[in-house]
Amino acid sequence: MPELSISEVAQRMGLRASAIRYYEQIGVLPRARRVSGRRRYDQTTLERLAVIQRARQAGFSLDEIRQLFFGFARTTRPSERWEKLAQRKLAELEALTQEIESMRTLLQESCGCEALDECGKRLLHHKC
Amino acid sequence: MPELSISEVAQRMGLRASAIRYYEQIGVLPRARRVSGRRRYDQTTLERLAVIQRARQAGFSLDEIRQLFFGFARTTRPSERWEKLAQRKLAELEALTQEIESMRTLLQESCGCEALDECGKRLLHHKC
DNA sequence: GTACAACTTCAAGTCGACTTTAAGTCAAGG
DNA sequence: CCTTGACTTAAAGTCGACTTGAAGTTGTAC
Numbered sequence: 001m002p003e004l005s006i007s008e009v010a011q012r013m014g015l016r017a018s019a020i021r022y023y024e025q026i027g028v029l030p031r032a033r034r035v036s037g038r039r040r041y042d043q044t045t046l047e048r049l050a051v052i053q054r055a056r057q058a059g060f061s062l063d064e065i066r067q068l069f070f071g072f073a074r075t076t077r078p079s080e081r082w083e084k085l086a087q088r089k090l091a092e093l094e095a096l097t098q099e100i101e102s103m104r105t106l107l108q109e110s111c112g113c114e115a116l117d118e119c120g121k122r123l124l125h126h127k128c
Numbered sequence: 129m130p131e132l133s134i135s136e137v138a139q140r141m142g143l144r145a146s147a148i149r150y151y152e153q154i155g156v157l158p159r160a161r162r163v164s165g166r167r168r169y170d171q172t173t174l175e176r177l178a179v180i181q182r183a184r185q186a187g188f189s190l191d192e193i194r195q196l197f198f199g200f201a202r203t204t205r206p207s208e209r210w211e212k213l214a215q216r217k218l219a220e221l222e223a224l225t226q227e228i229e230s231m232r233t234l235l236q237e238s239c240g241c242e243a244l245d246e247c248g249k250r251l252l253h254h255k256c
Numbered sequence: 257g258t259a260c261a262a263c264t265t266c267a268a269g270t271c272g273a274c275t276t277t278a279a280g281t282c283a284a285g286g
Numbered sequence: 287c288c289t290t291g292a293c294t295t296a297a298a299g300t301c302g303a304c305t306t307g308a309a310g311t312t313g314t315a316c
Contacts, residue, residue, distance in 0.1 A: 005262080005263080006262095006263075007262075007263085016304085016305080017262095017263085018304070018305055018306080019303080019304065019305085021264090021265095022303070022304060022305085026303090034264090036311090036312060036313080037263075037264055037265095037311065037312070038262080038263055038264075038312080039263085039264090044245065044248075046248075046252055047245055047248025047249050047251070047252050048244075048245070048248055050248050050251035050252045051244055051247055051248045051251060054234065054251055057230070057231065057234055058231050058234040058235050059228075059231040059235070061302075061303090062302075062303070063302085068244070069244065079241060079242060079243075082244075086235045086236075089231070089235055090232065090235050090236070093228055093231060093232055093235070096228060097225070097228060100187075100221055100224060100225060100228075102185070103185065103186050103187040103217075103221060104218065104221055106182065106185055106186040107186050107187070107214045107217055107218050107221070108214075108218070113207065114207060115207075116176075116179055116196070116197065116210075117172065117175055117176070119179055120172075120174075120175025120176055120178050120179045121175050123175070123178035123179060123182055124174055124175050124178045133292080133293080134292095134293075135292075135293085144274085144275080145292095145293090146274070146275055146276080147273085147274065147275085149294090149295095150273075150274060150275085154273090162294090164281090164282065164283080164293095165281065165282070165293075165294055165295095166282080166292085166293055166294075167293085167294090189272075189273090190272080190273070190274095191272090
């Protein structure tokens with residue numbers, strides 16, 4: 001297995017080199033090995049990035065992802081960490097879903113006002 | 129109906145004075161009348177703020193709200209403007225809902241890996 | 257021997273909706 | 287007259303996830 005430069009990693013994983021540098025900077029990726037100043041990566045970095053991408057798709061922030069890798073007591077198993085965070089995330093999604101639902105309701109009920117200032121009056125006085 | 133200072137308006141509408149100044153600055157509220165330098169408001173401002181708050185609850189950005197008030201050709205009725213924007217918003221909400229749904233799916237399927245690097249391998253090779 | 261591409265670092269810029277800060281102005285009360 | 291408190295302005299700061307820019311280094315190709 002050959003070692004990869006940052007732009008090769010970026011291309012394979014579908015992100016920009018700057019994002020990978022950023023991940024390293026904030027500690028989501030460990031500091032990469034350098035060969036004459038340039039970062040070199042191996043397979044495990046690709047795997048780690050795959051997990052990161054999956055976690056981001058699931059709605060985790062980079063901060064939460066860092067916790068997933070480094071944040072807990074060493075006794076906590078990784079899958080347990082994932083489940084703990086996933087639990088919290090699901091609750092957040094539930095809240096978000098309800099917000100969206102109420103937005104949808106607001107958007108669908110046409111208020112019946114011809115002008116916006118009429119609408120404003122109603123909102124202010126009759127709680128329309 | 130008495131005229132109101134900015135902090136009276138803020139209190140009545142449940143927002144901060146700085147937010148009202150900001151709304152004026154970006155053109156969501158028209159420039160307020162000044163009495164010896166201080167802003168003075170009347171009923172119509174409260175109504176307008178009520179519309180703004182309702183629109184924000186419905187998910188509109190301040191930019192979209194400005195369009196709601198000032199952005200279209202004068203021939204377009206306000207209710208028509210609302211409907212046009214609401215249509216777009218509903219589509220956005222639909223997309224958002226689907227994103228959330230797929231997040232939920234990702235969160236609920238436990239991947240069955242004991243360690244995160246095992247998980248990474250699977251993600252990378254078997255598209256787990 | 258020099259041009260070039262691909263990298264490096266650190267700092268600053270982006271987006272939206274505000275808030276915060278600093279410095280100044282104003283009317284009323286003691 | 288002087289302080290107090292509520293206001294004014296313009297400018298800068300906040301949050302997250304990056305991107306962009308400037309200036310410098312490296313190995314390779316001509």
